[in-house]
Amino acid sequence: MGMREAGISLAGTLIVVFARFITAVRGRWDGVAPAEEQRIYFANHASHGDFVLIWTVLPRRMRFATRPVAGSDYWLKSSLRRFIGRDVFNAVLIDRDRERRTSDPIVQMTEALDAGSSLIVFPEGTRNTTDARLLPFKSGLFHLAQARPNVALVPVWIDNLNRVMPKGEFVPVPLICTVTFGAALSIAETETKQQFLARAEAALLALSPKASAP
């Protein structure tokens, strides 16, 4: 292993240790087992640390086969972010600007899937800073599911991380977080975009602890 790979591996370990120190995060595999099969994990998005938490609770071998999909506008901004986003997490960086972008995000994602990776996507498209538990899904998840209908879609609810690190703060407050994996779904042949996205949203919301609270 070269110096560079060692540095990347060390940075990955440090990030996981830090995430555990702050959040004592626990993964709950409620609908699927942590098995090594190809998956698209779709999660609620409240913080830049979201994929770090999912990554932390994945078993080590699955971690390196799972690539987060993230906005290049944020992750290419500074050399530290580039290192973390591109090198440590091996993120699929997509351009969210429809007008200027040169590559199609769905093509980038299907290429990553065809190369054997699993993906972490945030179908809300942006961080949710509202009081609503979930923003309406963008159509990306639908197009991705249509393009690769055989890959299992696993809903993942990340709880509490928005309180650890609200938008605009830079010191995290240590709080216990959980990451809940629900039962996989797949797109039906006849399903319309609205039907599928509504079903995916409902599957994700059902994992939120507040959904089961009295």
Add this chain to the structure above:
Amino acid sequence: MTMPHPDLVAVLGCLLAVLVLASAVGYVLQRRLSPDGSNAVVENLNDRIRAWWIMVVLMGLALIGGKTGVTLLFAFCSFAALREFITLTNTRRADHWALAAGFFIMLPVQYYLIWIEWYGLYSIFIPVYAFLLMPIVAAARGDTEHFLVRIAEVQWALMICVFCTSHVPALLSLDIPGYQGRNVLLIAFLVIVVQMSDVLQYVWGKLLGRTKIAPRLSPSKTVEGFIGGALSATAVGAALSWMTPFTPLQAAFLALVIVLMGFFGGLVMSAIKRDRGIKDWGHLIAGHGGFLDRLDSVVFSAPIFFHLVRYGWSTT
């Protein structure tokens, strides 16, 4: 590093012997009653025994490490407990800086004051300074919704998780004539009595428990378990007087105080859990729930034990 005191070695040796015995019993029970892992009581018992191993080993290492080891261990316990407690509060975005200050300023400063043995300041740092400063930080953000509830919750969390817990390592600062260099044994005495009281109450409750003592707070606690556990833990305390500066009668009295405070502290913490609709504070220790589930009785008894010993035996 100096060699640990022979009394400490003896105590740790006894604890290891008890754990070896417990593990052997757990193993036999598992082979007999739960070979396929289906008997929940046996599985829980074995989870608990495994967690006890980790706790005793950590505690033993900390005690052998002396002041540094004990202060670091309890600072970490405070951190983990505070993390569990704050998770369940109603804090809002506007409390962010107050909470960050609680974790990253108040907690380290309190343990630093314990470390330099500044009794006059660590006794009032959180009850006075944190009490006044934290609401100011929260108020500066201008969010008044549930303000009194929010600041009260944060202060309560700091008092329980940091202030009270820090009185365990503070026992090392006491100066008891004829007992120099053995103060870590006071911590061992406190922790053993509290934890034996929990275990013995559980055992007596399982054997004889009929009458629920606080059905709304803690349905598993019974009058029989409480009386049997309190008396036998007091006896354990008296039997441990050889490692303390106390006579057997004094040790029994202090053990009884520890047991009573621990028991009622457990009820208070149960009331909070009920209020928030949860069963355990966290999930870090298999079979035990969170740090606070294991720490609650120590938290309530530590400051009282500290002050009784300080007024009765210490020259500082």
